[in-house]
Amino acid sequence: MIIHFTLNGAPQELTVNPGENVQKLLFNMGMHSVRNSDDGFGFAGSDAIIFNGNIVNASLLIAAQLEKADIRTAESLGKWNELSLVQQAMVDVGVVQSGYNDPAAALIITDLLDRIAAPTREEIDDALSGLFSRDAGWQQYYQVIELAVARKNNPQATIDIAPTFRDDLEVIGKHYPKTDAAKMVQAKPCYVEDRVTADACVIKMLRSPHAHALITHLDVSKAEALPGVVHVITHLNCPDIYYTPGGQSAPEPSPLDRRMFGKKMRHVGDRVAAVVAESEEIALEALKLIDVEYEVLKPVMSIDEAMAEDAPVVHDEPVVYVAGAPDTLEDDNSHAAQRGEHMIINFPIGSRPRKNIAASIHGHIGDMDKGFADADVIIERTYNSTQA
Numbered sequence: 001m002i003i004h005f006t007l008n009g010a011p012q013e014l015t016v017n018p019g020e021n022v023q024k025l026l027f028n029m030g031m032h033s034v035r036n037s038d039d040g041f042g043f044a045g046s047d048a049i050i051f052n053g054n055i056v057n058a059s060l061l062i063a064a065q066l067e068k069a070d071i072r073t074a075e076s077l078g079k080w081n082e083l084s085l086v087q088q089a090m091v092d093v094g095v096v097q098s099g100y101n102d103p104a105a106a107l108i109i110t111d112l113l114d115r116i117a118a119p120t121r122e123e124i125d126d127a128l129s130g131l132f133s134r135d136a137g138w139q140q141y142y143q144v145i146e147l148a149v150a151r152k153n154n155p156q157a158t159i160d161i162a163p164t165f166r167d168d169l170e171v172i173g174k175h176y177p178k179t180d181a182a183k184m185v186q187a188k189p190c191y192v193e194d195r196v197t198a199d200a201c202v203i204k205m206l207r208s209p210h211a212h213a214l215i216t217h218l219d220v221s222k223a224e225a226l227p228g229v230v231h232v233i234t235h236l237n238c239p240d241i242y243y244t245p246g247g248q249s250a251p252e253p254s255p256l257d258r259r260m261f262g263k264k265m266r267h268v269g270d271r272v273a274a275v276v277a278e279s280e281e282i283a284l285e286a287l288k289l290i291d292v293e294y295e296v297l298k299p300v301m302s303i304d305e306a307m308a309e310d311a312p313v314v315h316d317e318p319v320v321y322v323a324g325a326p327d328t329l330e331d332d333n334s335h336a337a338q339r340g341e342h343m344i345i346n347f348p349i350g351s352r353p354r355k356n357i358a359a360s361i362h363g364h365i366g367d368m369d370k371g372f373a374d375a376d377v378i379i380e381r382t383y384n385s386t387q388a
Contacts, residue, residue, distance in 0.1 A: 099184025
């Protein structure tokens with residue numbers, strides 16, 4: 001299908017699949033401000049564009065809908081070496097952190113100020129309601145709009161952004177713009193996805209359908225034989241390097257308990273194999289050709305289950321200490337599962353893998369029993385979170 005539309009003021013003519021996702025289409029056209037941070041579900045707002053005068057999430061559109069449409073992205077703001085009024089305000093206020101959805105925020109705020117010269121907080125909240133931001137609060141966005149509105153009349157205008165501390169120090173306790181904030185808010189190349197070349201291969205993952213299982217059979221020969229498949233990676237040929245999914249500054253305190261691929265599956269969606277291919281279609285077809293069998297184990301579905309005396313051991317492999325190994329280590333490892341895999345602990349941090357405890361520390365301040373006894377109200381609740 002051939003479509004015609006206007007993108008940031010320039011006419012476009014493209015041959016497309018009518019059902020192609022517009023976020024992907026625009027991103028591949030170099031509109032890196034139209035980012036995918038929610039797997040196309042359209043709730044995060046980082047893919048915001050102005051579609052025929054309205055803010056719309058590009059992931060929710062298909063290519064056929066672009067016919068005769070007028071599209072604006074954050075690339076239309078400012079100039080290559082000059083930030084727009086809103087972009088500069090975002091940098092000065094310090095709202096730019098991860099930067100991933102900041103171009104979308106700049107576009108949304110610009111659209112708001114184009115429609116309403118001095119928006120109320122309710123109008124600001126409504127405009128930003130489609131933007132899911134985890135690294136900034138509404139207060140910073142209120143300040144961005146306050147500063148941008150002030151600079152419409154006085155380009156040198158400033159506002160009180162944050163208090164300063166310690167006059168005897170030059171940097172600590174002072175407000176400074178983030179070093180890379182300008183290129184982030186302009187959607188200049190700053191992430192790996194921004195540097196992917198047109199001839200890059202595609203990687204797709206085969207994932208475990210089981211919460212707890214062992215791979216007993218794995219045959220990737222048919223997938224490897226498929227034309228266009230470059231490589232297939234599994235626990236049998238991946239680098240024997242261990243890491244932690246947590247990640248702190250060195251020296252890393254968390255147990256290094258993961259390889260790129262392992263023989264044991266520890267959650268639904270755990271990695272079984274990766275196919276590297278010349279196209280997404282080939283990679284997806286190759287995944288169907290991988291033959292895998294599992295020994296399904298009893299899963300651990302909650303903290304309470306993990307703490308039970310007879311709980312399945314999630315990490316039952318031998319442990320290697322870099323420093324401070326306990327006297328019982330040799331005996332503990334004699335009961336470990338021997339699959340050619342191990343766990344590395346850099347130094348003691350209260351890890352008890354056989355009890356499903358990655359790390360532990362004990363301590364208290366004051367008399368807890370007295371605190372409960374003296375309390376006017378005692379509230380006991382259970383909270384559930386999707387993330388640790």
